[in-house]
Amino acid sequence: MPRILITGGAGFIGSHLCDRFIAEGDEVICLDNFLTGSPDNIAHLLGNPKFRFVQYNVTDFIYVEGKVDAVLHLASPASPIDYLKLPIQTLKVGSLGTHKTLGLAKAKGARYLLASTSETYGDPLVHPQREDYWGNVNPIGVRGVYDEAKRFSEAMTMAYHRYHNLDTRIVRIFNTFGPRMRLDDGRVLPAFMEQALTGKDLTAFGDGTQTRSFCYVDDLVEGIVRLLRSDFNEPVNIGNPDEITILQFAKEIIELTGSKSKIAFKPLPQDDPKVRQPDISRAREVLKWEPKVPRLEGLKRTIGYFKGKLGIK
Numbered sequence: 101m102p103r104i105l106i107t108g109g110a111g112f113i114g115s116h117l118c119d120r121f122i123a124e125g126d127e128v129i130c131l132d133n134f135l136t137g138s139p140d141n142i143a144h145l146l147g148n149p150k151f152r153f154v155q156y157n158v159t160d161f162i163y164v165e166g167k168v169d170a171v172l173h174l175a176s177p178a179s180p181i182d183y184l185k186l187p188i189q190t191l192k193v194g195s196l197g198t199h200k201t202l203g204l205a206k207a208k209g210a211r212y213l214l215a216s217t218s219e220t221y222g223d224p225l226v227h228p229q230r231e232d233y234w235g236n237v238n239p240i241g242v243r244g245v246y247d248e249a250k251r252f253s254e255a256m257t258m259a260y261h262r263y264h265n266l267d268t269r270i271v272r273i274f275n276t277f278g279p280r281m282r283l284d285d286g287r288v289l290p291a292f293m294e295q296a297l298t299g300k301d302l303t304a305f306g307d308g309t310q311t312r313s314f315c316y317v318d319d320l321v322e323g324i325v326r327l328l329r330s331d332f333n334e335p336v337n338i339g340n341p342d343e344i345t346i347l348q349f350a351k352e353i354i355e356l357t358g359s360k361s362k363i364a365f366k367p368l369p370q371d372d373p374k375v376r377q378p379d380i381s382r383a384r385e386v387l388k389w390e391p392k393v394p395r396l397e398g399l400k401r402t403i404g405y406f407k408g409k410l411g412i413k
C-alpha cells in the first residue's frame with residue numbers, strides 16, 4: 101500500500117492532494133509549518149489512522165521512519181503577497197526544502213514530484229507557454245524570490261534525476277482556484293470574491309488588460325496524480341487554457357455574486373506578467389489529461405466556501 105509524504109500538505113493544493121490519496125486508501129504523511137497553510141484544511145483528516153500530520157519546517161533535515169513510496173514537494177508561499185512578505189522563507193523552501201525532500205526520496209527509493217509553477221516563465225515573451233520555453237524572469241525583482249527558487253528547484257530535481265537516477269516528476273502549476281484558498285492571500289480570485297461579497301470596490305491592478313487562465317483545483321489534482329503515476333520526467337504544464345483579462349474576470353465575479361460593487365483601478369505591481377496561458381499539448385498527449393470543470397462552474401462551487409469564511413448565508 102503506497103505511503104505518500106506531502107510537504108505543504110496543509111496548504112490549499114496540498115490538502116486537496118491529501119484528501120485524494122486518503123480517498124484512494126493510501127497512507128499520507130503531511131508536513132507543514134503553517135507559514136501559509138492552515139490547520140483548518142486538514143482538521144477533517146486528523147482522526148484518520150492512515151493520515152499523519154507533523155508540524156515541521158522542511159528546510160531542516162527530514163527524518164521519517166519506515167518506507168515512503170512517493171514524496172510530493174508542495175511547500176512554499178505561493179501568492180505574490182505572501183512571497184513579498186516572506187522572501188527569505190520562499191527562497192529557502194524552494195532551494196533547501198527541495199534539497200531535503202530530494203534527499204529523503206533518494207534515501208527511501210521513493211518517487212519524487214516537484215510542484216513548480218508557471219512563474220518559471222516569468223513575464224512570458226512566448227504565448228501560450230509551452231514547456232520548452234525558457235522564460236523571461238527578472239532575478240532581482242520582487243517576484244524573483246519565488247521564480248528563481250522554483251527554477252533552482254527544477255534544476256536540482258533534474259540533477260537528482262540525472263546523477264542519482266531518482267524517479268522524478270515536475271508539474272508546472274498555473275493559476276488554480278477552489279475551496280481552501282486563503283481569503284487574505286492577496287490573489288485576484290479571493291480578493292475579488294471578498295470584495296464582491298462584502299460590497300467593496302473590486303481592485304483591478306493596472307488597466308486590467310493583463311490576462312490569466314484559471315484552473316479548478318479538482319482538475320489540477322487529477323493532473324498531478326496522473327503525472328505522478330506516469331513515467332514522464334520532463335516538466336508538464338497543468339492548468340486551464342481558458343484565458344481571460346482581469347477586467348473581464350472582475351465583471352464576471354460581480355455578475356456571478358449578484359453584487360453591486362464597482363471596479364476601482366490600482367497601480368500594477370512590479371513585474372506583473374502581462375499574459376499567462378498554459379499550452380497543455382504535453383499533458384493531453386502524455387497524461388491524456390485536460391481540465392473538465394469550466395471556470396464558471398468552478399466559481400459557483402467556490403462561492404459557498406468564501407461565503408462561509410465571511411459568515412455570509
Ligand code: UDP
Nearest residue numbers: 180286287288289291303304305310346372
Ligand atoms: N490582481 C488584481 N487585483 C487584485 C489582485 C490581483 O487586479 O486585487 C491582478 C494581478 O495584478 C495580476 C492578476 O490579478 O495581474 C493575478 O494576480 P494573482 O495575485 O492572483 O497571481 P499571479 O497570477 O500574478 O501570480
